[in-house]
Amino acid sequence: MLRSNREKQQSYEFVSIEELVPQDHLLRKVDKYINFSFIEDKVRPLYSADNGRPAIDPVVLFKMIFLGYF
Numbered sequence: 193m194l195r196s197n198r199e200k201q202q203s204y205e206f207v208s209i210e211e212l213v214p215q216d217h218l219l220r221k222v223d224k225y226i227n228f229s230f231i232e233d234k235v236r237p238l239y240s241a242d243n244g245r246p247a248i249d250p251v252v253l254f255k256m257i258f259l260g261y262f
Contacts (some may be wrong), residue, residue, distance in 0.1 A: 218262070243246060 213219060228251045235250045 219259070222258075 231251050231254050239247055239250075
């Protein structure tokens with residue numbers, strides 16, 4: 193749908209992820225007790241440092257799958 197210039201957004205809202213996730217949420221507990229840095233060591237041989245496009249952080253990918261399991 194086309195809009196005229198008069199309908200442009202006139203205000204902004206700043207949101208902090210820290211404010212969106214409650215302090216007692218399961219994700220905060222997981223982040224506190226599980227150190228996911230071991231994943232980088234496990235997958236390092238599978239990534240090329242000088243060829244191809246930059247990779248998505250493997251820790252982020254693992255966390256996404258991990259959360260999907262929950």
